[in-house]
Amino acid sequence: MIAFKHVSKIYPNGIHGLHNINLHIGEGEFVVIVGLSGAGKSTFLQSINRLHEISEGEIFINNKSITKAKGNELYRIRRDIGMIFQNFNLVHRSTVMRNVLSGRVGYHSTLRMILGLFPKKDKQLAMEALRRVNIPEKASMRADQLSGGQQQRVSIARALAQEPKLILADEPVASLDPMMTGQVMDDLLRINQELNMTMVVNLHDIEIARKYANRIIGLKAGKVVFDGKADEATDEAFAEIYGKTDKTSERMGMEQYERIENTANG
Known part of the structure; x- marks a missing residue:
């Protein structure tokens, strides 16, 4: 599904965002990338769809080089990659349905999208995506009328509508607060399992990573320092990944995880 071959990202100031990454992510995996701020997590993730351009090496998506792709080929590869952001990236004054339908822009002409001429099939796909994240009743509401967790669910539905x-x-x-964190992560896991959808997720919280991932990749200073199954992600x-003296992050992660568990159990 995704292959990194000798991938490095070197910023103009000489800092390595990524350093000689070699790995493969298979179809249907739920992979969580963990590490401290500045470890290279966002650079890693956003290099997959070329929101970040790499400096060396090559990245393949379904055996096609996105690194070398140009024009229509790059457009088609990116159409197969859904993206969910921390800040939701919704049009707040538009309806939930219109935001979800924006995931279909890669399949139609610019003029058709400006005029809002979405075919019936697209509207059915959008509604099914909203059902998968349990908010079909919000379709006609404006995005800015929703809670943060609901807005993130809209962004997940938008990615799903992209097929x-x-x-x-x-x-x-x-x-998000602990309760919504659990609900959104549950949505992502359910989509992964029901649709065999490959997920690559950046997280700070190590206990949430342990709970949801079937594979964890740890980055430190742009290098892979751990790559294994979730049950192999020991405290050691x-x-x-985080540094032997950094116990604060681990303790905070455990506290957040316990809050999520307590909320889920009533």
Whole structure:
């Protein structure tokens, strides 16, 4: 599904955002990328769909090089990649349905989209996407009338309406309270399992990563320092990712995880 081959990203100031990354992410995996701020998580994620241009190496999506792709080929590859952002990236004054339908822009002409001429099939896809995240009743509401968690669910539905082959989520729960964090992560996991949809998710919280991922990749200073199954992500492994003296992040992660569990259990 995704292959990194000797991928590096070097910023103009000489700092390595990514350093010689070599790995493969298979179809249907739920992969969580963890690491401290500045470890390279967002650079890693956004290089997959070329929101970040890499400096060296090559990235393949379904055996096609997105690194070398241009024009219509790049457009078609990107159409298969759904993206979910921390800040939702919704048009707040538009309806939920219109925001979800924006996931269909890659399939129609610019003029058709400006005029809002979405075919019936697109509207059915959008409504089904809203059902998958449990908010079909919000379709006619304005996006800015929703809570943060509901807005993130709209952004997930928008990605689904795109009919992607994989979804990238960059800190999708960082701005949400514990209850909504659990609900949004449950949505992503259910989509992964029911649709066999490949998920690559950036998270700060190590306990949430352990709960939801089937594979965890740890980055430190742009390098992969851990790559294994969630049950292999021991405290020692996380000490390597976060630093042996950094216990605050681990404790805060455990506290947030316990709040989510307590809320879910009533």
